[in-house]
Amino acid sequence: xxxxxxxxxxxxxxxxxxxxxxxxxxxxxxxxxVALAVLLLFLPQLTASGIGWWLWTCxxxxxxxxxxxxxxxxxxxxx
Numbered sequence: 408x409x410x411x412x413x414x415x416x417x418x419x420x421x422x423x424x425x426x427x428x429x430x431x432x433x434x435x436x437x438x439x440x441v442a443l444a445v446l447l448l449f450l451p452q453l454t455a456s457g458i459g460w461w462l463w464t465c466x467x468x469x470x471x472x473x474x475x476x477x478x479x480x481x482x483x484x485x486x
Contacts, residue, residue, distance in 0.1 A: 428479045432472060439468040 443465035446453060453459045 429476065429483065432475045432479055436469060436472040436476065439465050439472055443469065 443462070446462050446465060450459075450462070453461060
């Protein structure tokens, strides 16, 4: 195996694959929402154990997922 190829020996780059990134972000958002709902059911036990921060992790995941959804929507409109 050689680490460096001359430009004349290289194969052309493949075409980019078209994907639906919004669907992946929506699935991730749905999973964070399910996790938040489950954790809300066990809120007293979470706070008694000292792991109430798990709830805020889900909230942060939802927030970042919404930002990702807005970004993919904006990027999709530019293309």
